[in-house]
Amino acid sequence: MRMTKLKADAQALLFLLPFLIVYLLFTVWPMIKGVQMSLYKWTLIKRIKYVGWHNYQNMFHDQEFWASLWHSTIFVLLTTPTMIILAIILALIANRNSRLQKFYRSVFFLPSILSVAVASFLGLFMFQPYTGFLNSLLHLVHMLPAGKEIFWLTETNLAWIAVGFLTLWWTVGFNFILYLSAMQDIPDEIYEAARLDGATDSAVFWQITLPLLAPITKTITMLQIIASFKVFLQIYIITGGGPLDQTRSVIQYIWQTGFRKNNLGYAATMSYMLFFILLVLSAIQYGMNNRKEAQMR
């Protein structure tokens, strides 16, 4: 019995090996190397000198780091709830019995297949002044007087709206698919029973659908928070972090520090700070889930 288990493990390991080697070599090893880097003054080509905790101390006084971390947080606060609510709404629409069901599914998911550069440039063309779609539309319906332009990308608040909206349109499809499959997993009998009891549509939604979506919502929330904290390219392409670095995300700052300022050591330090923050968030989330499950029992 024991032998067979060992044998099975060995077999499994054999199959895992190709991935494992690559994973250890290109993911785990660089991460360990990163810890070492964060303790050094380290440029793109060479290790300069050991600086101990200096990079970490430096980080706590670095206003630009905290500002960019706050910007990423704004982005998280802006996109996480909208991304979840919109995904549920879209999934509800696509889950109804309708001849357009297939059409809805593909249309809602379609933007997700675009690459970040394509999506961002579409966003640029939409929000650009003079020739952009949005301003032209506003001119057309006379909501914007002729000769006046809204500068979506150079006013901080508007830029956040533009970037948030673009990200929502571009990535909501992934959450939508997760919700749709979760909805299809809800047994029909429950709905039938509710109908027999004379439940209204809204009661069905609030009392059955939503509570049964709770587990997947937790997963999506966590994934979404992590994904949103990692925001970089679409902001970089659309606003470049401007105006006055007011939309610069923490990843952009890390990237600039490492590859533009040639300071990989400090960039590694900040990466680990972000890593730590995400770890704490995951732990809190996990703790909350556990307590709830314990209460339910």
Place this chain on the structure above:
Amino acid sequence: MKKLLVMSLAALFSISLLLSACGGGSKNDGTSSPSASGAQSSAPASESAAPSDNGAKVSLSFWTLFSGGDGDNMQAMIDEFNKTHPSIQVKNTKLEWGEYYTKLITAVGNGNGPDVGISHTSRLPDLIDQGVATPLDDVSADAGVDWASFNQNLLNATVVDGKHYAIPLDTHPFIMYYNKKLLRDAGMLGDDGKPKMDPGADGFVKFLTTLKEKLPPKVTPFALSNSNDDPYRLWWALYSQLGAHDVISDDLKSAQLDADKGAKAAQFIQDLYHKYNVIKLNDPDFYKNFQSGTAAIMMTGVWATGVWESTKGFEFGAMPIPKIFDRDATWGDSHTIILPTAKSEDPAKRKAALTFANWLADNGQIWAKAGHIPSKPSVFEKQAFKDLPYRSDYVSVADTVIFSKPSTKNWQIRDLALFKFLNEVWANKMTPADAMTKMQAEIQKVLDQ
């Protein structure tokens, strides 16, 4: 507990994805493998013209950052060189310009750098500091390089501590272009085909406001972007015209922004945007604006000449930036050729590389097709250069380019301190005086890091 482990592993995994995402692959294919193709076939006897020691064939890898017209012209020059110098074969590796320096520095650090590379003059001090660029004086005489044959203003910007580190190829200063048809419509084009403009700041403003009055409202009097490079270059030009030189001290250690002159130059440009309204606000594409004939003048680097020339039926002129303040001065940078540090130094290779670099500079008439000003004044006398229109209208600018001081932090200062606050001035969100105070502090911060 197991679940926690899985959770943290999941987080670990996602963050590792994140880390690797901004790493970017820097696989280089420029390792100088001496290609065997035809190496033996060329007869040493036919090499009498080529400077070669013993008929051995030298193969050079050359990394460039040029794209578009520049890229084609460079390739044409390399082909021509390979044809006329059978003993030296140059292989061109075109790299993405945005990633060029990162790749060059990393590759040289690993000992896999090219034999020949390109550097901007402004970037050279950083490359020297990092040990990427080598001094050339050991082989320059052998390779027949005559330092006196270069424009001295360009050459001096490549000399650090008395040593030559690069062969200047060109200069690409910031100049002014104008649409002849629109200027004629407004009655602002002289009989000599040049704009009718009174001297000084008032003259320039008057010129632009007159254009605004006389031309249809759809026409932009002055096409210029609203952020980053080009307005910054104009600011640098005007700041230098006022007599200031760079924003750091001569010892390169401290910020030394001349706040009065900087603010005066910035105020002048801010007024063009917001007081006289002669620049379109947040113009999404000011090149296109000028190219499609809806802007009267525009300012950018000379590389645009080739772009306008290839535009059908486009009647334009080129000239130096007007003397708005006290002296003629403009922003500019140079492409130069460097010999990156190699794992093991090979004098024959270095000599061949320098011969090639010098040949490129000697044949600047091909390079000038894109609009650049060649680095050797002797090229101006060549018929092939004279046959190119427009260039002769602005070759004089090469002497008035104010280069940055040889600081290793030039690009960081520009990107992190100057762009940032000047952009706010152009957006009318910060007064020039405030911006100068903030820039001074920010420059110091960059220098201290």
